Amino acid sequence: MRPMVQREGAPPLSETIPEISTSVWKHNHILDLDDFTREEIELIFVITDGMKEILSREIKRAPTLRGKTVVTIFFEPSTRTRASFELAARALTADVLNITASTSSIVKGESLLDTLRTIQALGADVLVMRHSQSGAPYLAARQVNMSVVNAGDGAHAHPSQALLDMYTMRSRLGHLEGRKVVIIGDILHSRVARSNIWGLSTMGAEVVVCGPPTLLPLYMNEDRAGGQLPRVTVESNADKAVEGADVVMALRLQLERQEKGLLPAVREYVRYYQITQERLARAKPGALVMHPGPVNEGIEVSPEVSHGANSVIEEQVTNGVAVRMALLYLLAGGKKH
């Protein structure tokens, strides 16, 4: 008998098939990343890899959530987050019901809790919710027995966005441990920044926040932190902040929130904080440029950077669907507890 031919240079199986179990998963709701462990986030990444394969097929559909209902209710406008959750649910064959606050009984004066109870009575398994009030999804999670996913609450949290940001970094950089991530913009009003700070810190990345001093909350300053958020570096000079960065993430300048006079002029912001080729040259070669969208053309990121080789802005959108499939699978794909 001839001996078996050994394959040359094939990676060991443990590298192609990461060893991890869903027993690390402890969440019924996804409200923010402050209570997520590193193992849970790793698990989401591994399952997201599997979901990306489904999305690469001609027929992007698996039967996993057949018979489950996902309801999205948005009290604030959204294009990509809502569309992304909807596509994710459909790719797993769940039924999807979209409720837009402006065309529902909410305009007749129905209270939030009544609306939620109605949705529950309709038989929803997962509720994806966006609300302008910080904490509204927490109230929902306490009052109903559906799984609640926070799709953005006020200036507080946007966990699925942070997860897709981190997944995009991981798929480009390999790992997050020790990476320097600079978040530039209106940190004060940004739920994306806050959830990213939690998640990135848990994964061992170094976070620098940067923006005009009026848009940098005092509680992020190390001296005043008081345990509200993990430790970050605060830097108001963008040129210094991006020095040696692996990732430069621009936030959307929330023009609708700027009437309080926190920003003297948009032109000044562009001059000091826009991510331009020159600024990006201070980061590591090949540093990633990210933006949670929607982009204000020519404000947060210069056009040549946002469409340039370092930009992964479109990849973020694509990855968003796969990450949300993983979240829906983990919340609704198993046994009811």
Added chain:
Amino acid sequence: MSEKVIATADDIRRALTRVAHEILERNRGADNLVLVGMLTRGAPLAQRLADIIASLENIRPQVGNLDIGLYRDDLSLRDTQPVIHRTDIPTDISDKKVILVDDVLFTGRSIRAAMDALIDLGRPQLVQLAVLVDRGHRELPIRADYIGKNIPTALSEQIEVRLKEIDGKDEVVIITEGRGQA
């Protein structure tokens, strides 16, 4: 719990060699063959079968991995949800002869899920099933085309296939709850 080795590394090697010969004989060579290993332990078995076929035919069939987690019929019953891994088949399976490879054939439910998963990827010319161990107790009308070893078992017993690539050594063991009863 008592554990008994019922196939050694040599037994496994011989069984796989025979299965590889049978695959080649039945399909008249390795043309158009794709071996698809079901995760987790079907994956290294598919690689080994491809290696043996390569040593016999001077052509190594393409090999892929298939995750069936999203297609299981018992997701709402299991205590732990399966982790979904990346399905990775490096070729379009349409019009190919696909050999599904798994370690143990038991109820047949995983194979049902695997066939659903495969059909979502394309329309193979044919699908055949190769398993290292057939332990009986089918719950669906499914049978294997190639069987490394038939091991009649009681429902209370467990069969565990251990493979070098994952477990550090090659063996098949039968695990009996309690003692003295089978």
